[in-house]
Amino acid sequence: MSNVLRPSRRHFMVTSAVSALLASTTRTLAADPIKTAGIYTVPVEQQWVSRIHIAAVAAQDRGDITYSYSENVSNTDYARVIREYAEAGNKLIIGEVFGAEQEAREVAADYPDVAFLMGSSFKEDPALPNFAVFDNYIQDAAYLSGIIAGSMSTSNNIGMVGGFPIPEVNRLMHAFMAGAQEMNPGIAFQVSFIGSWFDPPKAKETALAMIENGADVLYAERFGVSDAAKEQGVLAIGNVINTQAEYPDTVVASAIWHFEPTLDKAIAEVQAGTFAAADYGIYSFMNAGGTSLAPLGTFEGKVPAEALALVEQRKAEIMSGAYVVTINDDEPTSS
Template sequence: MTTRRHILIGASALSLTAALPALADGHGPIKVAGIYTVPVEQQWVSRIHIAAEAAAARGDIEYEFTENVANTDYPRVMREYAESGVDMIVGEIFGVEREAREVAGEYPDTAFLMGSSFKEDMGPANLAVFDNYIQDAAYLSGIIAGSMTETGNIGMVGGFPIPEVNRLMHAFMAGVREMREDATFQVSFIGSWFDPPKAKETAFAMIENGADIMYAERFGVSDAAQERGVLAIGNVIDTQADYPETVVASAIWHFEPTMDAAIAAVKAGEFTAADYGRYSFMDRGGSSLAPLGTFEGKVPQEALDLVAEREAAIKAGEFSVEINDSEPTSGS
């Protein structure tokens, strides 16, 4: 069942035609609609939602959203929002790429900012793409994991083997190997973006097979780690407070730079097909390593020193984490 919620903050809603002069000189809020295939509490979508709420609180946008939209229903919801006169639609079209691009082409006066595995030149001029390129933070979290594992056996549970998941797993694995060259990895995908019970069961199996640190790309993995007394590394959001004895570190995605850049482009009348993925890089403020919280003083200093060194080099443009979108497999 789809759920639509409204957050209207700022000046009164304007018709798209009436809004155009205001948008051109950067004044007044724009109308933004979010379309999400999962609940806004899900970690990946939550980062988009939080950034939109922050922009609404500032008065830059008026924001409403619909969650739990099935892929088969996604084009219809896109059309409904476009017909209602919103200025920008943000969402994720990984499972409905072709249909979503066709809809965007039908509404050239609406800006579409969509999470996608493909590039901007594969769609209409008003559809820009983004993805969570937080490989920098994932790599740093891997360094910490590599320093904390006792067995060198790491479990990794993902949703689907698509580029935005694959690149983070590869970056994490590269970080682990900085501290533990002989590390081995158990890799599995559950075929869902939101199925905590299945992720938990998959993690249990990996722990039974010797994993002493779990890479929690999906909800449910940290629960399994907590119940079995092993450690976990978080992804996209910081869950350390929820798992204080389990989650050592997390790679955090900050969608605010992406959202703010798109809002500015719409207001200036300059929104075009572009790849906004670069705004997720650490040197743009799009990702970070979460505070260690209860694990302060428990991570080896050698790892912390390397993390600090590499983080500074990444932000200075002197070190690049490889972007590897190929599907990772179990093994060394």
């Protein structure tokens, strides 16, 4: 007779129940939402920050995070707010530290168990392993929108109004200009920066001066530019968000930023316990789902077929890797 003990049905049922409980507990633990905070120097309605905010709200709605945020935080107050959120038990802090780089990194060093995902003009530092950076590398869609802009200008004069000449703005302007010039080699550009991330009246005033100087298409990197275009009956190209619903006769196309791939990657890394210093910029590329060209909407049928054919060709090439839009972070200048 064998001495091997064979499990009874009762033993099997108990073991199965324990296994099921452990599996359920594991799933529950894995699904626990990450306490997350957003810190923004502008209102969440501002186009760049709005894309971060929308992605965070979506992540909260599906249960991945719990989300609170502060807006209109000054650069001088930014470090204090970071510290308050870290002390409050947040495990993921997102935001933009373009004007508070050193202070933000110094605070992050004090909280090694907190993951920081910050918009930055600088790169990650291996010595600060809990601080990852991102930026809206949406040059792919900006380039495609430039092709459309170049085909729509009859005066061969495009006005471009930006906030500050920092890399995240410069690269989009250069990509846009490259697309416009590929479609229309004779195009000229007026380039100006208003020195603010949110000053619609100043952006509008700057754009109006460009229109007076011959621009019939405007690159609306800031709010206020499309208002000038609408008022004067010229066209505009949007940036980061699609505002065609507000400007149906004005905004021809827009390069849209989708922050979801960036945030989702960070959430997955925090959940896995593998969050590390890294450059998340690649998740804003078109082939990562981080940018797209908005539908033409009210301008369907009004954009030259030649331009649309080039857009589709380049889009396919960008997705396959056959065509790479140049990233140029240098400050652009007028023609």
